[in-house]
Amino acid sequence: MPRFRQILDSMAPYKPGKAVAAPDGRSYKLSSNESPYDPLPSVVEAVAEGARQIHRYPDAGSVALTEAIAARYGVPAEHVATGPGSVTVAQQLLEAVGEPGAEVVYAWRSFEAYPLLADLAGVTSVRVPLAGEDHDLDAMAEAVTDRTSLIFVCNPNNPTGTAIRRRELTAFLDRVPEDVLVVLDEAYREYVRDEDVPDGVELYRDRPNVCVLRTFSKAYGLAGLRVGYLIGHEPVASAVRKTTVPFAVNHLAQLAAVASLQAEDELLDRVERVVKERTRVSEALAAQGWTVPHSEANFVWLRLGERTADFAAACAAEGVAVRPFHPEGCRVTIADPEANDAFLAAAASFAHRTGES
Ligand SMILES: *Cc1c(COP(=O)(O)O)cnc(C)c1O
Secondary structure, three states, X not given: OOOOOOHHHHOOOOOOOOOOOOOOOOOEEOOOOOOOOOOOHHHHXXXXXHHHHOOOOOOOOOHHHHHHHHHHHOOOHHHEEEEOOHHHHHHHHHHHHOOOOOEEEEEXXXXXXXXXXXXXXXXXXXXXXXXXXXXXXXXXXXXXXXXXXXXXXXXXXXXXXXXXXXXHHHHHHHHXXXXXXXXXXXXXXXXXXXXXXXOHHHHOOOOOOEEEEEEXXXXXXXXXXOOXXXXXXXXXXXXXXXXXXXXXXXXXXXXXXXXXHHOHHHHHHHHHHHHHHHHHHXXXXXXXXXXXXXXXXXXXXXXXXXXXXXXXXXXHHOOEEOEEEOOOEEEEEOOOHHHHHHHHHHHHHHHHHHOOO
């Protein structure tokens, strides 16, 4: 038998969101925070055109995409590094900082990829419990030791949807030692409407140890192509470039991402529709008696405790796939009105049947 690293025995593999179908065939996938909309024709066209070049390796440096992102945010191209999904960029950052014995601090519950990536990189996870549904930034600052090399701050937080405001976040950043990298994971930034929630791209500018992760997977609707990126100072961006596997972002993904930035207004109109639906769904859930933390993302969180698995099963029976984290709660993606209505009906009948919500 070949010998494998011991950590593989204890690692929980990443569980992707499932699709389910009701007996009548209805199926709504609200388990992966994807865009509910079909790709834009202009993006499909760019990908179809790009298919003619797939016998060639892609541009290893994603130059056109990097420049388009830099122009979009008004940052130097040297401050941008792309990767095959921002999850991979996060992994590269951990590999870049993770000397043996290093620690990574993050809130828990937060993005389920963090523990997995930390284990893979050989970095020790230090999980700081949420305070209610929010990051406990004081406790996170106190959890920093001289072994800490990286901190993930997921804003808005996946899966609770809550967002950290400017004053709190800047006070936290002021407390973090300068040699610790703070990664602001802003996968859901486009859905934020609270003006007090800071844009990481503003915060990183005068802070060399702060960087931002963004993705084309959610608001830009390219989850299937895998493109994400980092915005950070030159040493951070260059660490990401060094830890990549060659040609990580494929040609079609690069073209689709550039085409998406060109069609950004159309995509952000779709985001606005999801935000309106978020309000409608949150209010409808509250009217059913559920307690729903205010979400700034494209999903809502129901803290169901021991009822989590039952609730997910009841939704599945109605053709609605949600993301259960038993025994904590369910995360439910906001999609188009029809899918959201199917979810609201399932939630109402669960509340009615169990006599509680
Ligand atoms: C979805 C998500 C990502 C982005 O993943 P990709 O690898 O870019 O598809 C990153 N962080 C969080 C918190 C997410 O929920």
